Amino acid sequence: MHTTLAVALASALAGPPAVRTPAARVTERVTVNDNRTPAGRLEKGILTVRLEAREGAWHPDGENAPGVVVRAFAEQGKHLQAPGPLLRVPEGTELHAFVTNALGRGTLIVHNLSPRGIASRGADTMQIAAGATREVRFAAGIPGTYYYWATVDGAPQRDSASADAELSGAFIVDPRGARAADRVLVIAMWTKRPLVAGVVARNSLLRFTINGKAWPNTERLSYALGDTVRFRIVNTSAAVHPMHLHGFFFDVNSRGDGTVDSVYGASVPPYRVVTERTAPQRTFTMTWVPERAGNWLFHCHDNFHVLRNAPLDGTALVAEHLAHVKNHAMDMMGGLVMGIEVRGRERLASVPEGARRTLWLVAQPDSGGTDIEPAYRYAVYERAGVAPTTAPPIPTIVLKRGQPVSITVVNHLPEATAVHWHGMELQSYFDGVAGFSGNGRHLSPAIAPGDSFEARFTPPRAGTFMIHPHADETRQQQAGLTGALLVVDDPATFDPSHDIVLLLSAPRLDAQTLTSVLVNGRLSPQPLELRAGEHYRLRLLDVHTFRPSMVARVMRDSIPLTWRPLAKDGMPTPPARSAMRPAVQQMGNGETYDFELTPEKAGELRITVSSAAGALLA
Secondary structure: OEEEOOEEEEEOOOOOOEEOOOOOOOOOEEEEOOOOOEOOEEEOOEEEEEEEEEEEEEOOOOOOOOOEEEEEEEEOOOOEEEOOOEEEEEOOOEEEEEEEEOOOOOOEEEEOOOOOOOOOOOOOEEEEOOOEEEEEEEEEOOOEEEEEEEEEOOOOHHHOOOOOOOOEEEEEEEOOOOOOOOEEEEEEEEEOOOOHHHOOOOOOOEEEEEOOEOEOOOOOEEEEOOOOEEEEEEEOOOOOEEEEEOOOOEEEEEEEOOOEEEEOOOOOOOEEEOEEEEOOOEEEEEEEOOOOOEEEEEEEOOHHHOOOOOOOOOOOOOOHHHOOOOOHHHHOOOEOEEEEEEEOOOOOOOOOOOOOEEEEEEEEEOOOOOOOOOOEEEEEEOEOOEOOOOOOOOOEEEEEOOOOEEEEEEEOOOOOEOEEEEOOOOOHHHOOOOOOOEEOOEEOOOEOOOOEEEEEEOOOOOEEEEEEEOOOHHHHHHHOOOEEEEEEOOHHHOOOOOEEEEEEEOOOOOOOOOOOOEEOOEOOOOOOOOOOOOOEEEEEEEOOOOOOOEEEEEEEOOEEOEEEEEEEOOEEOOHHHOOOEEOEEEEOOOOEEEEEEOOOOOOOOEEEEEEOOEEEEO
16 A cells, blocks of 8 residues: 655744844754654644754764764754654644754755655755744644654755764654554764765774664663564665564565655555665664564674774774674674564474484685685585585575574684574574674674584575674675575475576675675676576575665566566565566665576576666676
8 A cells, every 4th residue: 555644734834934043052962862752742633842953962882982063953952862853643643843943054954844845755845044943834644654854055865974964853653543562763874974986984984873873882672572573664874774683584564765655555465574675765664573582683784884883083993803802793793783682481392313404514714815805615514524415506505494404613714703594583592693692691602713603493484595604794704705595395306407596795895896796606607508488496695795786687688587576585475476577676785585587588698787887797
């Protein structure tokens, strides 16, 4: 169902704006807004709220850590907040807002907070001179997830990455008489200077935040086994964020652009994933049920958005391979990460002696690396020294649905590592986030050089999944530690000539340009031979570290073929979404897609990976 947040005009923008004395430059602190307490006063169906834009010192890494001066919103007479005050009302509520530009300079341009702003995709704005106040009244219509935002002097939002980064807030409209039990998570990005080609470098001075904080200072969420959890994700930043939940699938219930919310229902049902790509200035809602206890992560799967936070005072970080850390999850990650604790005691099924299949996954050096940009690879063994006979050209583990497995990770690297079984439903201790996965004090360790770690799980469903490190993720993943994890009903019938894995990953930065993409570990992959009229399953896995908008196509000349969607992240595609369509798919990091392709006639086909800038790989 396509819905729009309709607004009914109660009165136009108020006539001559009130003028106030420009505010002096302030050094007040910006406080964190967890988006639990709505702003304003709601009486007799009218929400009255008075907002001010001011400057303040923002400390996303903790109150005692270095900070920066940003512009932010506050309720009049209250502390500045990052993100801005939460506007939350029942459907049909009249919003009566007063907005003051207390910055002392510049014109404040406010979007999505005007009679036509939401209904017309932000075409209408409020322009507020320095020291002035504007008034607006309108009725909130269709329930959904929206947000308001502002810039100074009219700069576009995606160009206002520094001082204006926190000038935004969530706007939630609840159904009449039924406010949902949910959490509102607002994603923002601050940078000291514009990014080169939009790429986040390892030494970039920036902050990606969720509700005003960067990991490991983000809020820790806690739920009980069996709870129904609902998140509203609001991406106010200028970057794409593929949001990934460890250990569980979640339902995507709606998607929007801040002004329009498309809520899925009977005709177009929700879909279930482990990673959902979120474009700039977009929203989505999700629900999930925690079925296993322990610690879990919810984070952006663009690796460069979860890098360690360089101190905001400009102090340089020690290089990854030289850093001596006590906890990889706490010391080697930053940005868009939230920790989730699931409370309770789960019942663990016993596995009969001899029923568990045994495998080895060896992380080892590869040729061509350096100390700064190493070269590593995975090797899979069925038993000591013997690789599985069904493995495609890249490191691939093929498991049987419902069969217990033991995979021993052996570390032959000169540094510690850990392996995350991306998309697997398993116990927290085996999830592979070094220093975090587990329960209480029983936490999964980083695997030291020369050491090993045994992961045990039983895959409950067939599908396409992936493996990658969760210790020094960016460095080790770009070094080559990626692989496919396939779960099938019968490994004996797995046919790699008709069941084709296409894993997209990043090359080492010192060896290739930023636009390069590896397919199955190669810049120029081996040609595939397909037969006309035969059915093929294409498994696309995006394990790239920093290109969350790649588009895969299957082309004959300049025309895409058609294919049938089979699965997303290992979950079968609902019938309503599985019709034949052009063989074009945009992908975010951490997503997998399965398609059925049947070439109709002989001839040359091309599988390309491209972006808006053009072809990256042919």
